[in-house]
Amino acid sequence: MHEASPVQTRRFPQAHRRRGGSAWVGLLTFIFGVAMIVIAFKLAYDLFQVPPEVRLKIEPDEPIQLSQAASTFMEVLVRILMLVVMAGFGSMVANRGVKLYASKNAGQKAAPAAASESEPKSADSSESPRS
Numbered sequence: 001m002h003e004a005s006p007v008q009t010r011r012f013p014q015a016h017r018r019r020g021g022s023a024w025v026g027l028l029t030f031i032f033g034v035a036m037i038v039i040a041f042k043l044a045y046d047l048f049q050v051p052p053e054v055r056l057k058i059e060p061d062e063p064i065q066l067s068q069a070a071s072t073f074m075e076v077l078v079r080i081l082m083l084v085v086m087a088g089f090g091s092m093v094a095n096r097g098v099k100l101y102a103s104k105n106a107g108q109k110a111a112p113a114a115a116s117e118s119e120p121k122s123a124d125s126s127e128s129p130r131s
């Protein structure tokens with residue numbers, strides 16, 4: 001059996017502390033990303049609660065001024081686009097948080113796999129396709 005060198009046994013406790021820190025950073029990053037998504041949905045909800053007549057500044061008895069209605073419509077489109085971008089960034093940040101949190105578990109599982117890869121393989125263990 002392969003014995004671990006002193007260098008390897010000293011490195012694992014430091015790596016374990018680093019992975020524990022990445023789990024907390026990952027969790028906080030995930031929460032921040034979800035908060036960004038919630039804020040984007042809340043702003044979108046508030047945006048759509050205003051009736052179109054009020055948002056486009058249309059008076060019931062007056063003729064529609066196309067220039068004013070077009071500029072306000074463009075403002076609404078820009079706000080919707082910004083909300084979509086904010087929700088997209090929030091989902092990317094939340095995804096990064098999940099990856100950081102998962103890297104804690106992946107690092108712990110990778111250590112035994114690295115030890116087994118350093119052992120020499122015998123001729124019987126190689127797999128060859130048979131027809």
